Amino acid sequence: MAAEMALVKPISKFSNTTPKFGTPRIGSYSKFSIIRMSTTTPTPPAAASTSAKPSKKGKTAIKETLLTPRFYTTDFDEMEMLFNTEINKNLNQDEFVALLQEFKTDYNQTHFVRNKEFKEAADKIDGPLRQIFVEFLERSCTAEFSGFLLYKELGRRLKKTNPVVAEIFSLMSRDEARHAGFLNKGLSDFNLALDLGFLTKARKYTFFKPKFIFYATYLSEKIGYWRYITIYRHLKQNPEYQCYPIFKYFENWCQDENRHGDFFSALMKAQPQFLNDWKAKLWARFFCLSVYVTMYLNDCQRTAFYEGIGLDTKEFDMHVIIETNRTTARIFPAVLDVENPEFKRKLDRMVEINEKLLAVGETDDIPLVKNLKRIPLVAALVSELLAAYLMPPIESGSVDLAEFEPQLVY
């Protein structure tokens, strides 16, 4: 995967100690290149990167692919219409009011305080693991920061039409800013910092209509919760792998992610047209599949990170997928049958194909030959994806909306 962050730059006052970073990226890491959306943005001279491969002209590039953490933007006017309390007089505000209380409570107001353990631990991490750690921090920081940008803007735009919803968005952007800031501080332990201002301007934004923002963001918050809590609980049980103290913060941290997901749940429940027809079911399955596959392929290219903290990458991912899917079944009208062993077999085949694709990119062939070699692989990947998508789904949904509710025994 090519999260080639041109934006990681050495902090100048520490730059004497950065040569450790000169290690080239391990080969399997870069370029997931089926449908590559690369934006080549020249960076300011100051942002000379240690991690991106400099081109001949000395410029570095942000390469974005399908698997890069995304920056989202949406149709803010439509959002305003959806939650305008004047237009939607019967918009159920109870859940929003309850959520606002919960976000105002601010459970983690004093949680994200660093100590000297961080720097000490970072100094002990060396070799390939160090590079992988940096990448983990970069990607996590980018993801949190992208949430901050989106929520902040939504908070601003909805202020007039629905102050309650707007304030929740603002409070969520507070959480995301805190998380991104904490991760960026973590990068400073490795003598790096993400230039978030530059990131804001230089990154390509993916446009999603509001309903797709709801599906995608719901899933990314809930999957974030399951990833963090799984790592936390695993390391609590196996403290010998606790090589960097940031993981100790994950238990409280991921409760924020979980609450953010709940808010998107409430947003969707307030707009049942996004949940209750056959199109919604198809989209729900599509978003589940893309989020799960993206994570699986990403993580399988970074097994060193998960092994470094004592996890089996595929087992970890399957656990996260199964739990996220169970959670998602509380709101999405349909989810994938991820507990069917066939689903994992398909994911594993996708990993194999993706590895071959990556290998093609690593060869010295001219671009045309590379692309020709990719065609059958891309076709194979697409057919696996399609087959996974078409596996019989599981009907699901919130009991407040679902048709099966009357038969339910609690």
Next chain:
Amino acid sequence: MMLGMATLTLSSSTAIVAANTQPNNNGNKLLGTRNQTLHMPLLSPPSCNLFLPLNKNSTRPFTTAVASVDSDQLSSSDPPSKSEANKYYFLVANAKFMLDEEEHFQEQLFERQRLFGERNIEQDFWLVIEPKFLDKFPDITKRLRRPAVALVSTNGPWITFMKLRLDRVLTESFVAESLEEALASNPTNLEFEKPEKWVAPYPKYEFGWWKPFLPFAQKEVKS
């Protein structure tokens, strides 16, 4: 500007927090008379803590931020109306769902308990195994597997939020004369079968994690 937001140092923000909590605590001592329910205005500025500690000796559970109630009671010395003061909100489902399957639920309760401890707030939520008040709700009991477990709180919006989270639960509210009456339960033994296959890379939360959240009397019952 956004960069500024995102890289906000935590040390400075916590300092602000500390500065703001202190006066609130003191201020509350004046308001926190026995049996008084404080209704905080929901839209208070973020620096103003939602939860204020109440006199430790109070016998009444402390009600926090009830959204639908007008906020002028905050400054009024009149006792709140009886029905509001004694109102309990609950959500209920079978014990296996509540205590064995939904592990994030455990995390939420401990998180809330931690927060209440940090801010010196009296507990206003409990887990009740086989609550007696269920007898008043035949429409609920006919759809409920037993033994059942209820999450009870005097904070209505919080129960609304927890319902949103847990989804597969039923909610209602009732009025009770005393905390003892509200949280009364029938002695019950809980047993959960071990999951057929446990694939998580960590152990399950231990059986009995819920004991700190049971009302006093029920803690003695061996589960």
